[in-house]
Every structure is written in C-alpha cells, then in structure tokens.
Amino acid sequence: MRTNTSTPNTAPNPARPIEREQGSVLVIVLWVAFGLVSMALYFADSMTSELRGADNRVAQLEADQAIEGAARYAGYLLSNLEKPGQLPELQTYQREEVAVGDALFWFLGRGAQQGASALPVYAMTDEASKLNLNTATVEMLEALPSMTPELAAAIIDWRDADSDVTSGGAESDTYLRLMPSYNCKNSKFETVEELRLVVGTDHEILFGEDQNMNGVLDENEDDGNLSAPIDNRDGKLDAGVLEYVTVFSHESNMRTNGAPRINLAQPGPQMLQQLTALLREKFSADRASAMGRQLGGAQGVFRSAIELFIRSGMTADEFSQIEGDVTTTAGQTIEGRINVNTASAQVLACLPGVGTDKAPSMVSYRESNPDKLTSSAWVVEVLGQGGAIQAGPYITGRSSVFSADIAAVGHHGRGYRRTRFVLDLTEGAPRVAHRQDLSHLGWALGRNVRERMTLMAGGTR
Numbered sequence: 362m363r364t365n366t367s368t369p370n371t372a373p374n375p376a377r378p379i380e381r382e383q384g385s386v387l388v389i390v391l392w393v394a395f396g397l398v399s400m401a402l403y404f405a406d407s408m409t410s411e412l413r414g415a416d417n418r419v420a421q422l423e424a425d426q427a428i429e430g431a432a433r434y435a436g437y438l439l440s441n442l443e444k445p446g447q448l449p450e451l452q453t454y455q456r457e458e459v460a461v462g463d464a465l466f467w468f469l470g471r472g473a474q475q476g477a478s479a480l481p482v483y484a485m486t487d488e489a490s491k492l493n494l495n496t497a498t499v500e501m502l503e504a505l506p507s508m509t510p511e512l513a514a515a516i517i518d519w520r521d522a523d524s525d526v527t528s529g530g531a532e533s534d535t536y537l538r539l540m541p542s543y544n545c546k547n548s549k550f551e552t553v554e555e556l557r558l559v560v561g562t563d564h565e566i567l568f569g570e571d572q573n574m575n576g577v578l579d580e581n582e583d584d585g586n587l588s589a590p591i592d593n594r595d596g597k598l599d600a601g602v603l604e605y606v607t608v609f610s611h612e613s614n615m616r617t618n619g620a621p622r623i624n625l626a627q628p629g630p631q632m633l634q635q636l637t638a639l640l641r642e643k644f645s646a647d648r649a650s651a652m653g654r655q656l657g658g659a660q661g662v663f664r665s666a667i668e669l670f671i672r673s674g675m676t677a678d679e680f681s682q683i684e685g686d687v688t689t690t691a692g693q694t695i696e697g698r699i700n701v702n703t704a705s706a707q708v709l710a711c712l713p714g715v716g717t718d719k720a721p722s723m724v725s726y727r728e729s730n731p732d733k734l735t736s737s738a739w740v741v742e743v744l745g746q747g748g749a750i751q752a753g754p755y756i757t758g759r760s761s762v763f764s765a766d767i768a769a770v771g772h773h774g775r776g777y778r779r780t781r782f783v784l785d786l787t788e789g790a791p792r793v794a795h796r797q798d799l800s801h802l803g804w805a806l807g808r809n810v811r812e813r814m815t816l817m818a819g820g821t822r
Contacts, residue, residue, distance in 0.1 A: 365657070371697055420464075420776025424769040425603075427464035428780050434487060435765040436791040437786055446489055446612070446685070446759025448703065457483040457811075462514075463772035467804060468765055469779075471576050481577050481807050487701035488783065489760040491607040492708055494550045495520055496697025499527065505713040507601050512561035519546050519559050531560045550608045552795065562602075565590075569601030575805035576604065605708050609794055611696040612761040613787045614688050622688035625663035632662075636687075643682050665689055665753025667758070668752075670738050671746050682735035684758055694787055698757040702727065702734045714744055714751030734758070761787045762794065772815030779805060799804055 363450060422728050438449050448547060456468040470484030499694050503511035514530030524547065533545040543558070558564050570582045578598040581587075585594040593599070614622055623635045640649035655674040662671050688695060699708060701723065710720035726743050733739045737758035741749040758772065763786070768779040779802070779812045782804040784796035804811055 379737055385582050403665045409805060413473060420771025420773070421778060422462040422776070423462065423771030424466075424776045424778040427466045427769040428767045428778060431459070431466040431767045431769065431792055432765060432780075432782050432793070435670065435763075435767075435782065438485075438785060439763060439786055439791045446761065447734075448485055448760075451484055454459055455532040456485075457741075463767075464769055464776075465774075466767055466769040467806060467810075469575055469768055471765070476698045478670050480809070481575060481805070482718055486764045486766065487703040488607045488758045488762040488764055489610040489612070489698060489757065490703040490705065491605055491608045491610060492699065492711055493697030494556070494606050496554065497711070500713075501711040505597070505605050506707050507566050509561060510564070512559065512566065512602075513560050515559050516556070517554075520549050522547055528724065532540075535560055545731060545781075552797075553603055553606050553608055554605075565601070567601045567603050569599045569604070571598055571600045571604060573802040573805045574603065574799065575807075576600070576807070580808060604758065605705070609783050609785070610700075610760070611694045611787065612698065612700070612757065614690065614693055615694050616686045622666055622686055623664065623689050624689065625669055626689040629664045639683060639686055644679065648679075658799075662751070665756075667737060667740070667753035667756070671741060671750065676731060677736060677738035680757070682737040684736045684738075689754065695757075699755055699762050700756055700758065701737050701756045703750075703760070706730075712746035712752045712755055719744060719748065732778070761785065766799070770814055774817035777804065 400703060409731065434455075438454050443453070455468075458467060467481075468483050468485055470482045470486050470697070470739035471490075472482035474483070492505065494502075497801070499513050501516050502508055502516055502650060503510055505513075511529045516529040517523075517527045518532050521527075524532050526543075532547075536543050536545050546555075546558070550556075550765050553626045556567060559570040568590065570578075570590055572582060572590045573579065576598070578596070582590060582592050583594055583596060585592065586781060616622055618684060623639060624632065625636070635650070637653060641651050643649075644652070652673045652675055656672055661673075666680075666684055666689070669687060670677075675683075699712065701709065706724045707721040709715050709723050715723065723740065723743050726739065727734060730739065735758070737756050740752065740756065746751060764783045766781045768777070777800065779799045781795075781799055782793055784791040785794040795814050799805075
C-alpha cells in the first residue's frame, strides 16, 4: 500500500505583518495628533497670556492718561479758587473715584483723624501744611515725630553754605568716610527724597510704619512682624519724617495789585507812611486813625504780621483784608511759613509758642470755628498774645503751593498707577514744580477700594 504522507503548510501568512504595520502607523498618528494638540494648546495659552498682558498694558495707559487729566483738573481748580490762598472746599470738586473714560482716579489727601483710620482721605494737599527743610530751625526739626537730634543737626549742615559742624551734625569729613563716599551738599534741599543722603537717616525714620505713604493705617502696617513694615500693632499709624516735611512751601511776597508788600521789619518813616496809606485804603478814615493811635507811632519794627494785628487792635476780619499786603521779609517770595489753617497737630507742635500741649487745641479750634479761618489771626485766641508773637514769624494764613497725589486704575480696575504733582501758583497760573511716580510704593487706596476693584477685574475673566 502507498502511504500518503503530507507535510504541514509552512508558507507565511501575509495578514500578520500588515496588521503590525497598521498598528505602528496608528501609534505614530496618535503621537502626531497629541503633539499638534499640545502645540495648539500651548499657542492658545500663550495668546491668552499675551492678550491679558496687552489688556493690562492698555489699562495702565488708561490709568496714566487719567492721572494726566486729573492733574489738569487740579490746575483748573487752583486757577479758580473762590478763596485765594486756600484749598478749594471739599464739596466743590470731584476727588474720589472720578471717571475718565473707562479709568478712575482719586486725589489722596490727609485729614485731621489720619493715622488711626484705615479709610483714605480724598483731597488735595497744602504744601504749607508741612515743615520746610530749608527754613526750619534745628529746634523745630527736633520736634518732628521720629526725628533725632543728630539728624536735625545733620539736616542743618546739609543745607547751609558753610563747612562748620553743627553740634551733633555732620559735614563732608563724615560723608567721605562712607561707602560709597560723597561730599556734604552745603546747599538747599531740592526734594525731600534728598534726606536719604543725610547721615543718620534710615527707612524707619523716613517712612515709619507708613510704607506706602498714604497716611492710612493699612493691614500690613498693623500686624506686628507678620509682614513689612515692622510695626507695634497698636492700632495707630506712626508715620515717618517724610510725612511732615516739604521743600516747596513758599508764597508770593507781592500784593494782589502787583506792588511789593509793605515790609514791617524796615524801620523808618517810609514804612509808617505806607502802612498808614494801606489802612486808609482798606478801612474808613476814622477806623484807620484809631488803629494808628493804637500803634502809637509804631515805634521800632514788627517781627510778624500777627504782631501788627495785636498792637493795632484791629479785628480778625480786618486783619484778613491786609494780611496779604504786609510782610517782614525782602525778596520776591516768602519761603517756608506754615499755614496754621491746614497744618497737622504734629507740624504745629514744632512752632515756637505752640508745642505739643497747645497744638491739639489749635486743631480743635479749627474744626469748631471753620468760619474764622480767613487769616492767621485766630491763633491769638488759642495761644494768647505771647505765644502768638513767638509763632508769628513762622506762620501764615494762606498758601501758594499745593500738591495732588493722584492714584488711578484703568478699565475693570486694572493697571494701578500713582503720581504726585506739586503745583505752584506764585506766578499766577499753576505750574508743575515737581512730579514723582509713586506707583512702586504699592496700593494706597485702602482695603475697601481694593476689594471692589478685585471684584470688578474678576468678573471680566
């Protein structure tokens, strides 16, 4: 018999390699698709970030332009003062969350209760409400909060023209030992920021607890050591020296008619003739004669306009009519006098004849008698004649230089910016005497406004 033997079929199956090839292609396609999706997501996220960045830059530009508009608005207000030499009444102008297109601006000011409140005050500021670094005596400087006797003396040495060392002060030999070394300026301060160069200053003395220089007790300024700055957590803002000083306070030494003021410090018949003519110009002949008799020939000279007020027996209303016509200094301007109608208790306490015991009484009197603030005559009621005569050479009842500390945000509460302008009226129309960007100091409008702006910004995302 024939045995039928068969061999197994060992021919390759063509379907298996094809399946493996198809699986590899699928994996490659999936990876490619994953890569494309990843790239699309990456670019989409990048474009979103760019869009948000561009939106924030637009908001900053809006805030910057709102600040420019606010500065022009401030200039307009000061050009049209109802009471020359005095800040406009708060109710007569817009100062809080003022809309300029899609942006908003605020005037950051100061109030009598500043330091204990977390709510900002919105107003313009009188530069004559501060102590002038270029005219204050060493005793007046020493009376400032946070000031040290050594720093007060060093300030005098920094601004005077000689190289003589004031007791406790410093001249170039001290500054040349610093790293880096430099000379003592021996010339007037041009900005208050120059204090950083004066030996004896540090961050705590200059800023105190008010890190953002807004005059408000913010949360981080009342939390002890939890966040900068370090504070004593007493619920009260302890501001630094920068809060109370200026270099811009001065006023015109000319009368409203353009003529020089009558210099009461110049003895002689000419001054008496001019003074008599002024009294007759402002008041009736009988009233002017009565004042002349009260003066008794005005023997000697007057050290201040307040002394004329006291010796002449004129009323406060009468004095307000001639205060801007008399002076005790020569030159085109009077520098550094403190406006008793606007200065804080801390600044008033630096004045001779006032001190820390009478300064609060002066602030209380102002708040209770706003109708009597037409001049500086009211200080006699609070200080008495002796104290008023001591303070007289250093005080005034009017101002010519004001500052506008303007904060602004763009659309949806974004793009926060802050700039401080100093506006000088001594030549008539306001001119910008100084401009300083303060945006780097951080948020200055308080927690309530921050929360409102955060909600506004968050609702647009």
